[in-house]
Amino acid sequence: MGLVAGFGYFLIALGPALTIFGSSVAPKPFLILTVLASALVWLASLNIAAIVWRAFLPGPSWVFLLILTTSVALQEAFRLLYWHLYLKIEKYLNVLATKLSKPQCNYLDRLEIALASGVGHGLAHAVFFGLSIIAPAFGPATYYTSSCKQMPLFLVSALSSLAFFLLHTFSMVIAFNAYTYDNISQKLFVPIMHLGAALLTLVNLLPNGCTAGVPLVFLCTALTMAYGGKIVWHNLGPHSLHHGYLHSPQSGSSL
Amino acid sequence: MAAIARAWGLLLLLLLLPWLAHGSSIKSVPELESRMYASLAGFPCVRWLNLTGELGCANPGHGAVSAPILRMGDALDSPATVLVPAESFEEFVDRFGDDKNVVGVLVENGSQAPGFGASDDARFPQAEFAPYENQSWVWNPFGSGMMHRRLNFPVFFLSSPENIELARRLASQNVEKGSKRPANVVEFNDVMQTTKTGTPTTESCLGELSCLPLGGYSVMSTFPPVNVSHPTVKPVVLAMASVDSATFFRDVAPGADSPMSGVIALLAAVDALSHVPDFDSFLKRLVFLVFTGEARGYLGSRQFLAQLKKGAFADYGLTSIHQILEVGSVGQASEATFFVHKQATAAAVDTQQIIDALYLSASSTDSTVKLANEDNPGIPPSSLMTFVHNDPTVAGVVIEEFDTAFTNKYYNSVDDNSSNVNLPSLVVAASLVARSLVLLASDNNLRFDSPIFESIQVNMSLVEEMVNCFFGTSPGMRCSLVESLMTASHDVANHYVGVFQADPSVSPNSMPEVIDDTTRFVWNFLADRTALPREDLHEKCTLVCKNPDEVCVGATQSQLGQCRVSSTRAYDWTVVAVEHLCY
Numbered sequence: 001m002g003l004v005a006g007f008g009y010f011l012i013a014l015g016p017a018l019t020i021f022g023s024s025v026a027p028k029p030f031l032i033l034t035v036l037a038s039a040l041v042w043l044a045s046l047n048i049a050a051i052v053w054r055a056f057l058p059g060p061s062w063v064f065l066l067i068l069t070t071s072v073a074l075q076e077a078f079r080l081l082y083w084h085l086y087l088k089i090e091k092y093l094n095v096l097a098t099k100l101s102k103p104q105c106n107y108l109d110r111l112e113i114a115l116a117s118g119v120g121h122g123l124a125h126a127v128f129f130g131l132s133i134i135a136p137a138f139g140p141a142t143y144y145t146s147s148c149k150q151m152p153l154f155l156v157s158a159l160s161s162l163a164f165f166l167l168h169t170f171s172m173v174i175a176f177n178a179y180t181y182d183n184i185s186q187k188l189f190v191p192i193m194h195l196g197a198a199l200l201t202l203v204n205l206l207p208n209g210c211t212a213g214v215p216l217v218f219l220c221t222a223l224t225m226a227y228g229g230k231i232v233w234h235n236l237g238p239h240s241l242h243h244g245y246l247h248s249p250q251s252g253s254s255l
Numbered sequence: 256m257a258a259i260a261r262a263w264g265l266l267l268l269l270l271l272l273p274w275l276a277h278g279s280s281i282k283s284v285p286e287l288e289s290r291m292y293a294s295l296a297g298f299p300c301v302r303w304l305n306l307t308g309e310l311g312c313a314n315p316g317h318g319a320v321s322a323p324i325l326r327m328g329d330a331l332d333s334p335a336t337v338l339v340p341a342e343s344f345e346e347f348v349d350r351f352g353d354d355k356n357v358v359g360v361l362v363e364n365g366s367q368a369p370g371f372g373a374s375d376d377a378r379f380p381q382a383e384f385a386p387y388e389n390q391s392w393v394w395n396p397f398g399s400g401m402m403h404r405r406l407n408f409p410v411f412f413l414s415s416p417e418n419i420e421l422a423r424r425l426a427s428q429n430v431e432k433g434s435k436r437p438a439n440v441v442e443f444n445d446v447m448q449t450t451k452t453g454t455p456t457t458e459s460c461l462g463e464l465s466c467l468p469l470g471g472y473s474v475m476s477t478f479p480p481v482n483v484s485h486p487t488v489k490p491v492v493l494a495m496a497s498v499d500s501a502t503f504f505r506d507v508a509p510g511a512d513s514p515m516s517g518v519i520a521l522l523a524a525v526d527a528l529s530h531v532p533d534f535d536s537f538l539k540r541l542v543f544l545v546f547t548g549e550a551r552g553y554l555g556s557r558q559f560l561a562q563l564k565k566g567a568f569a570d571y572g573l574t575s576i577h578q579i580l581e582v583g584s585v586g587q588a589s590e591a592t593f594f595v596h597k598q599a600t601a602a603a604v605d606t607q608q609i610i611d612a613l614y615l616s617a618s619s620t621d622s623t624v625k626l627a628n629e630d631n632p633g634i635p636p637s638s639l640m641t642f643v644h645n646d647p648t649v650a651g652v653v654i655e656e657f658d659t660a661f662t663n664k665y666y667n668s669v670d671d672n673s674s675n676v677n678l679p680s681l682v683v684a685a686s687l688v689a690r691s692l693v694l695l696a697s698d699n700n701l702r703f704d705s706p707i708f709e710s711i712q713v714n715m716s717l718v719e720e721m722v723n724c725f726f727g728t729s730p731g732m733r734c735s736l737v738e739s740l741m742t743a744s745h746d747v748a749n750h751y752v753g754v755f756q757a758d759p760s761v762s763p764n765s766m767p768e769v770i771d772d773t774t775r776f777v778w779n780f781l782a783d784r785t786a787l788p789r790e791d792l793h794e795k796c797t798l799v800c801k802n803p804d805e806v807c808v809g810a811t812q813s814q815l816g817q818c819r820v821s822s823t824r825a826y827d828w829t830v831v832a833v834e835h836l837c838y
Contacts, residue, residue: 136287141291
């Protein structure tokens with residue numbers, strides 16, 4: 001199995017990432033930079049959570065709840081910070097654009113940057129949570145936990161990484177739209193979905209829990225993707241042309 | 256409201272989940288990896304080569320092989336590693352040895368039934384070296400001949416109960432799951448092939464340097480020590496024993512009764528003789544020889560004779576041999592009865608002198624010595640065979656605990672351990688040997704009721720300590736007897752001859768670390784006991800002494816040795832032009 005299994009798990013976790021990167025991000029160099037910067041920011045957030053919690057581990061199993069909730073809260077706080085950082089950058093970009101007599105950032109650009117930021121977030125999650133666990137899968141042996149006889153641990157980890165990658169990617173798109181139009185329900189959607197998916201991974205702890213846990217997380221992902229798709233279609237689809245959303249949203253309120 | 260209530264309900268359920276979970280958690284990725292793999296420590300059956308081909312076990316190709324583990328008796332319809340109890344191993348190999356589905360075998364150390372098949376050697380061990388026609392005489396009725404077979408899969412011996420338990424558990428897990436994944440797989444990654452393909456015999460592999468030759472060091476000691484520059488020439492009485500065993504599993508060759516009991520008896524006899532005064536005045540000289548490599552083609556004794564004929568031992572006054580007394584297996588004699596084996600062609604008078612000395616010694620030590628049955632075709636497998644080949648009239652005898660066939664059920668077997676020998680038998684044998692040697696050395700000028708004769712006492716605690724040192728695991732070779740003379744390289748002594756990796760031109764006396772522990776101990780012990788009595792000031796040393804008559808005895812990691820006048824030497828196995836013995 002060895003190499004084949006290892007690469008298989010890697011591609012399950014990050015195949016769509018590579019595709020999205022290749023098709024939507026790579027053609028635009030600025031988006032590549034965005035992915036990198038976003039990944040760094042989110043890795044920093046995960047590291048801070050990890051450093052704090054390392055002191056309390058190993059511990060009793062109810063600690064997982066605390067870890068998850070506080071880490072999700074920290075990440076959502078980082079998302080807000082990221083949004084403010086983005087606004088500053090957009091301002092400078094627009095200044096630069098004016099100087100060079102180029103058009104300013106419009107809403108489509110904003111969403112593309114949101115997508116790239118989400119890809120960065122998703123990559124950070126996949127690298128942080130998935131890749132080190134998948135590493136032993138490159139050897140000849142595999143591993144099944146006592147609570148999940150149906151799938152190897154590595155498959156659960158790879159699927160989980162995939163689900164969270166897609167979740168984070170499209171969450172950022174929804175979030176950027178939410179902050180742009182100050183839409184409360186959209187603003188709440190992202191943290192709630194994030195927390196929900198995180199807590200649903202606890203289902204994997206139950207005996208045979210992985211058969212329910214993994215699909216449930218994918219459910220969250222599907223909902224996020226659907227919602228994100230609906231928003232983008234609504235704002236940028238053919239019927240939106242006469243709404244004129246392609247102009248610079250500087251007049252729109254922002255947090 | 257109802258939706259919110261349901262949402263809260265779900266949240267509460269999620270909150271409860273950690274408490275509902277059970278099972279140990281993995282704390283780190285290295286811990287995960289350690290749970291995926293378990294190392295089953297075992298002792299291998301290795302690949303040996305001789306003039307005509309291959310023996311032993313090896314992986315079929317040049318890579319590792321792996322297969323799910325099953326127990327003997329489970330259906331063998333796909334490639335598998337089979338876990339076989341020791342007592343059924345021979346039967347398993349007979350039935351499934353050629354089955355393509357046997358990828359590897361793990362042998363469980365069970366309570367080996369002391370019956371047929373318990374010994375790994377042939378029914379006439381090394382019959383091709385016998386100096387007589389009848390090569391179908393059954394000396395070893397318990398022999399299965401397993402170690403002379405060629406198997407095309409790896410075999411490992413599991414001796415520790417934890418490993419056996421683990422292997423059994425993994426096998427039964429596999430059977431419970433049927434052929435569904437995941438299966439517990441055993442990987443054998445000791446390839447055991449010659450390093451180049453197409454070298455299946457000794458000649459080809461030594462020529463291509465793709466294998467290592469067997470060999471080791473034998474020890475020779477004269478008593479009393481000779482003046483190396485001008486040795487006086489006296490008729491020589493050889494007292495010899497061999498120190499190596501060979502079994503199916505190379506690293507488990509304790510060889511307690513066969514042949515180490517002979518070494519123990521000989522060493523204890525030397526210790527007793529070292530207290531006899533005026534040995535120098537005796538008419539004959541004693542030479543003690545401890546051979547290695549005997550179990551694999553009598554390497555030590557043949558090399559000794561070859562070197563003797565070339566005159567290598569002239570410096571020690573050793574140019575020809577007058578009489579030989581070989582101490583064979585003497586660890587489990589029943590009712591203190593020993594048997595004297597001799598070849599019919601042996602010189603009558605000189606041989607009879609040895610036998611008479613033995614009879615006399617027996618009467619004074621409350622033991623019995625009998626001549627072996629006339630119907631025996633000749634001497635049993637022993638180093639004496641080499642000397643008889645060289646000169647059929649040589650006056651030599653072998654003392655053994657058995658008459659017409661081995662009584663040792665575990666000859667060359669993993670079970671020939673300390674429970675296979677008993678102290679009384681060893682002590683009596685040592686006594687017999689000591690007194691007979693004194694009689695022979697004095698050329699019968701010593702009366703058996705002389706005070707010197709009576710004063711020969713075998714040290715029983717020394718014998719007991721040697722048994723514990725050679726065959727025990729703790730302290731094993733770290734026991735105080737060994738530690739007082741040398742520092743062993745390994746805790747547990749294994750008595751396989753080993754491969755010869757040193758430069759043959761370098762004298763082992765200046766590089767003691769190339770000699771294996773047991774042989775090195777024998778060297779130090781003989782050097783210590785045969786040396787001239789201590790004076791006050793002895794030159795301290797670590798390896799060599801300036802005076803050619805002296806050797807450095809008792810150098811350990813914690814103390815320097817002393818230069819003592821002793822003619823104890825280790826001589827090595829060098830390649831003899833005619834035969835390459837690569838096993």
